[in-house]
Amino acid sequence: MRDCAHSEARYYQGNTLAGILFIISAPSGSGKSTLVNHLRSLVTDIDFSVSYTTRAPRRTEQPGREYYYTSPAKFEEMIQRDEFLEWALVFDNYYGTARRSLTDAQAAGKDLLLDIDVQGAGQVREKIPDAVSIFVLPPNPGELAARLRNRSIEEGSLDEQEIGRRLAKARGEIEAYRQYRYILVNDKLDYAVESLTAIVIAERAMRQGAQPDPETARMMQLADKCRQANATERLEPVLASFGLIDMHATRA
Numbered sequence: 001m002r003d004c005a006h007s008e009a010r011y012y013q014g015n016t017l018a019g020i021l022f023i024i025s026a027p028s029g030s031g032k033s034t035l036v037n038h039l040r041s042l043v044t045d046i047d048f049s050v051s052y053t054t055r056a057p058r059r060t061e062q063p064g065r066e067y068y069y070t071s072p073a074k075f076e077e078m079i080q081r082d083e084f085l086e087w088a089l090v091f092d093n094y095y096g097t098a099r100r101s102l103t104d105a106q107a108a109g110k111d112l113l114l115d116i117d118v119q120g121a122g123q124v125r126e127k128i129p130d131a132v133s134i135f136v137l138p139p140n141p142g143e144l145a146a147r148l149r150n151r152s153i154e155e156g157s158l159d160e161q162e163i164g165r166r167l168a169k170a171r172g173e174i175e176a177y178r179q180y181r182y183i184l185v186n187d188k189l190d191y192a193v194e195s196l197t198a199i200v201i202a203e204r205a206m207r208q209g210a211q212p213d214p215e216t217a218r219m220m221q222l223a224d225k226c227r228q229a230n231a232t233e234r235l236e237p238v239l240a241s242f243g244l245i246d247m248h249a250t251r252a
């Protein structure tokens with residue numbers, strides 16, 4: 001993290017155009033929350049939407065910080081009142097983004113980042129087609145299992161059944177990568193953090209349209225490598241490890 005942390009001032013973009021909606025999705029355990037937490041400390045003028053969920057808080061989570069925790073009945077009332085921009089059932093629990101997150105960010109003149117699953121991302125893309133979508137991938141199933149297990153241990157609740165469910169779901173979720181503009185393989189954390197930061201900076205710079213300074217130009221190049229069309233070399237080994245493509249066939 002040293003490189004990214006040391007560049008903090010460099011990433012400060014005090015005078016950006018308002019209103020980019022970023023969506024980030026990943027199979028559970030890929031490291032998405034870790035990446036987003038780093039991004040929060042590196043980039044200003046971006047709000048992070050706090051979702052509603054009916055799942056119980058983890059030991060390390062605080063109400064209103066990671067999620068607003070609510071009952072299924074209250075969540076269903078919010079659905080009836082059309083208060084959600086999107087919502088989905090994930091692992092038998094409701095998760096949803098309140099419309100208010102978007103209007104608050106717009107009123108404050110800020111960008112907004114939604115950390116949501118692939119179903120929710122599809123709903124948002126339909127409503128807001130120019131949303132910038134980012135898909136985070138773990139390097140391979142073994143590493144994903146290890147991360148899920150480590151997180152469970154950190155939280156003091158090793159639930160092998162829950163880990164198994166999340167692993168089984170990952171393969172299907174990964175197939176949705178095609179619907180995303182950017183692909184991030186989270187193997188080396190520093191590089192993944194810098195790439196995510198670069199995507200935010202590049203999208204802002206593209207909307208501003210001004211001649212980029214050298215550092216912004218470097219970040220734009222880095223972001224460009226993460227565009228889905230340019231990420232094949234990084235992507236293929238991951239897809240192969242999850243049994244989604246045959247590397248020998250694609251290379252033949």
Ligand code: ADP
Nearest residue numbers: 028029030031032033034147151186187188189
């Ligand atoms: P997600 O939000 O995608 O469910 P988390 O951010 O909670 O995943 O990360 C799951 C676990 O993996 C955590 O214990 C985290 O510290 C660890 N982790 C995240 N990124 C990396 C990485 N690049 N290398 C090794 N471990 C990582």
Ligand code: 5GP
Nearest residue numbers: 028051087088090095096097115116117120
């Ligand atoms: P977790 O329980 O691990 O925090 O999250 C499980 C999954 O729910 C993750 O894929 C996460 O991105 C997704 N999620 C979190 N908030 C929302 C939301 O508001 N809407 C949708 N559709 N998914 C969400």
